[in-house]
Amino acid sequence: MSIQTREPMVRLTWTDPVTGIHGYLVVHSLIAGLATGGTRMRAGCTIGEVEDLARGMAVKSAVFNLPVGGAKAGIDCDPKDPRAFEVLTRFCTAMRPWLDDHWVTAEDLGVPQHLIDEVFAQIGLEQSYHAAISRSTDSQRTLRRVHAGLNAPVPGGLLGDVIGGYGVAQASLAVINAWEKPLERTTVAVQGVGTMGGAAAWYLHDAGAKVVALADAAGTLFHPEGLDVPTLLDTRDEYGEIDRAALPEDVRTLPREAVLATEVDVLIPAAISYAITPDNVAQVRAGAIVEAANVGTTPEAEAVLTERGVPVIPDFVANAGAAAWAWWLLLGQVGAEPADSFSKLRSEMLTKVAYLMQAWLADGTAPRTTAFELAETNAAERAQDSEPVLIP
Known part of the structure; x- marks a missing residue:
């Protein structure tokens, strides 16, 4: 059975005994007893959304x-709610059987890495990669490597905060490279300026692309000659x-949704899931979509874009940098030296997206189709590999 059609192994619904807020855990699949995927917090989060994201994580792991x-x-709670931290703490406490031994989690929408690590420290698990670290041949050495990697200072912030957005930037650059378009004449719009969208915008600006539109919850900022991204990001609040x-x-200053209608070469939805839908896809005027947000485009909207000749680089490739890097860090393939992490992720992302774009430009095969085929091939090969994974 393919990754796409396989039923999840576990669906859990949790009710907070204090507030009545609901939280959800979906485990799509285990490999050697482990699964990975972030914890998000937003008002309106549903178990269906979490299930889609869990499936996406399984595909993401297979692609890389x-x-x-x-x-x-996912937790159905506004992260700005003053009760949010206590709700997240109680949720993680309730999920201890999974967090102890099977589920490696990390930041996601509404839950920055430093916050979830604070929760883990409070409940006695030290770090959100605990389930993998505890299997290490030297858990304290692995924990030190993880802490050093996450907290290594880099341009734009800390390595653990920006690495996912850096990967999105590299995915975008791979699309631009496939077009053979001069970078300085390339325009980009980014919806969302959190750790993923903000870092993607920062590194694309740093590479020489014109980031002409940035959107946060308060609206869209626009300049046709390109925004001063680092200066704007420095003014962000908590x-x-x-x-x-x-x-x-x-x-x-424009309305929040205006970012989706900006005429640009590359549009990066990096805020909410299902940002591009059948209701607004006609307004999209980008040459390509690079999904930094999980499930940034609905299937119906993507079909319209594909028919119009607009490639969509799927989330499970474009935003997989953070997940891939976390496992490279756990496995000791990278360490605290940021240059090594940037180099490995740049090479991996440019190669994979170039492969997707090659098929797209050759015969119009949708990038998602090519990426799914790659995931299934890798998953089949891994299923035949009986060697245990060793975490040094």
Whole structure:
């Protein structure tokens, strides 16, 4: 049975005994007893959403040939709610049987890495990769390597915070490379300026692309000649919103949804799932979509875009950098030196997206179709490999 059609192994619904808020854990698959996937928090989160994301994590792991299955958790709570931290703590406490031995989690929408690590420290598990670290031949050495990698300072922030967005930037650059278009004449719009979208915008700006539109919860910022991305990101508050009082006079402020209708070469939905839908796909004027958000485009909307000749680089490739890097870090394939991490992720992402774009430009095969085929091939090969995965 393929990854796409396989039923999840586990669906759990949790009710917070204090607030009545619901949380969900879906384990799509285990490899050697392990699954990986972040924990998100947003008002309106559903178990159906979490199930889609868990399946996406399984595919993501297969595309990058990681020795782990897929899972995801979500809590139906606004992360700005003053009760959010206590709710997250009680959820993780309730999920201890999975977190102790089987489920490796990390940041996701509404839950930054430092916050979930704070929760893990509070419940006595030290770090959110605990289930994998505890299997290490030297758990303290592995824990030190993980901490050093996550907290290594790099341009734009800490390595653990920006690596996923850096991968999205490399996926975008691979699309631009396939077009053979000069980078300085390439325009980009990014919906969302959290750790993923913000880092993607930062590294694309740093590479020389024109990031002409950035959107946060308060609206879209636009400049046709390109925004000063690092300066704008430096004004973000704790919820990832850019300070409007600090905007240059020549930056236009537009409605939040305007970012999706901006005429650009590359549009990066990096905020919410299902951002591009049948209701708004007609407004999209981008040459390509690079999904930084999980399930950023609905299947119906993607079919419309494909018919129009707009390739969609799927989330389970474009935003897989953080998950892949975390496992490279756990396995000792990279360490605390950021240059090694950037080099490995750049090479992996450029190669994979170039492969997808080659099929797209050759005969119009949708990037998602090619990526699914790659995932299934890798999964079949791994299923035949009986060697245990050793974490040094």
